[in-house]
Amino acid sequence: MKTAQAGTLESMDCVVSLTEGAAGSGLAVTVGGASAARFGKAMEKRITETLQKLGARDLTVSVQDNGALDIVLEARVEAAWRRMTGGDGA
């Protein structure tokens, strides 16, 4: 089972952890940490959209947040995905 991680727990950053899921299992996203209470749904949506754009299908995604803005969240999700799939510059 492939896994990958990107990010840190510095302020305004987050740690994104991806685990490959069984074919057809879809995207399962959980968000915890600093902003989850007030931005959890917005973050889940942004994570899902970013992964869909990258062509990801079956993944468990866990985000430990420490106040990341959307632009940081997207970058960390993309970095984790590229590490897992062995893409360029990973």
Add this chain to the structure above:
Amino acid sequence: MARNSVGRDLPEQIPGYGPVRPFSGHKARIPEGNRAGGKLKATFNDRTDKTVKDIKEAIKASGLRSGMTVSFHHHLRNGDYVVNQVIDACAEMGIRDLTLFPTALFGVHKALIPHIKSGVISRIMGSVNGPIGQLASEGGMESPVVLRSHGGRPRAVVAGDVKIDVAFIASPSADRYGNLSGRIGRSACGSMGYAVTDAEYADCVIAVTDNLVPFPLTPVSINQTKVDFVVAVDSIGDPAGIVSGTTQVTRDPMRLLIAHHAAALIESSPYFKDGISFQTGAGGISLAVAAFVREVMKARGIKGSFGLGGITSFFVDMLKEGLFEHLMDVQSFDLVAVKSIAENPNHVEISADWYANPWNSGAVVNMLDTVVLGATEVDRNFNANVNTEADGALLHGIGGHQDTASGAKLTIITTPLLRGRIPCVVDDVYTVTTPGEVVDAIVTEFGVAINPLRQDLIDAAKDAGDVPLVTIDELAERAHKMSGPMEPVATKDRIIGVVEWRDGTVIDVVRQLDK
């Protein structure tokens, strides 16, 4: 339902609190009648030693029973052993249903949680920092927590809103006849200002000390005429948790920029001249503001009159340098401040009543020129929240926020525009602690918003030319653009916290989290 003057809808009655008097302006409520008072007592020359064997014996002698109100002060902060020791003793003696009336509770007081669950404590009126605040927020208290400012609390005692049955006073030093001091002893905390009104108005006063000295102890924080019993214990607290070593100015460049803007605003104001009086919190930004102001005072040869509040080593240095004539100290934050109050006659101990009570013949906050405060969030109406966090949990007390904001001629709130992703300038704060009518400026790294009520300050800042002025709406919009829209806090209807304005009216309530 009634709507108060900051737009909060309040019920007429809150279970466990009583009738609600809605807030209607910062100087609107004027009291009538006379002060309350404790029991009369006679003491003659057949009683010359007030010491008793232990806390249990003191409790027994005090007549403390189930259902009564017990008070504590928080000068021992997160090092305090006394609250836990006293409540443990009450529990063992079968006393239940107590109203706890501390000035504040800290993380160390999480040991009280089992006593809350078992019914030894049924109500808390006081600041609940940390774990007990979280418990209350999740619905773990029978009655709502009542939050009062440093001035609002003695007001409530003097006015008879709260009747203290037994005051337990942690005393770093005491003699056998009940003279108390915070200046010396292994658990020295400096000022004991929060305990003074409790000692005057409680029916019974018990001092708990770990440094019993020969009579007469002098100078005193609280004198023998107020104290009924003295208990010597092994230790009243952990010195490491009572005072910090030295208080540090922030090195974070963003926070230094905020402090720099705040200092520029102060320098532009009509109050920056000889005789200026000043209060800041002990937080990193506040101290940095003081550091910038200190340099300009030196450069321009300006001498201040007094520094007020919780006193840090930073203010002690300014006293030594002659930048202040006096320090008025209700709470000594660090070792340097504790040493200074013990040795320097110009470093004066004041009570919370003297510091901040609106219902006496004049508190020191009324003489204050400038105060620099923080907040968890502020809004487009300049209202400030210091009580609840972004997730809606009640985790902080009011402190002197309301009192100094109401009293000072120039009230500045410094805050980053965002903390993490959480915006700190919003459309409408989740909890109103301090109303916008007494907040003069919001200072962020993206600029300074001056309250439109203070055109004089806006003009002065424009004349100075180095204050980056923005509007509060610009700040709120910028924060919103960076963070995105926030989801509302999910709550139940039940009220778990009542935030009183310093005059006893209700400025806001906090509801139970839905989780």
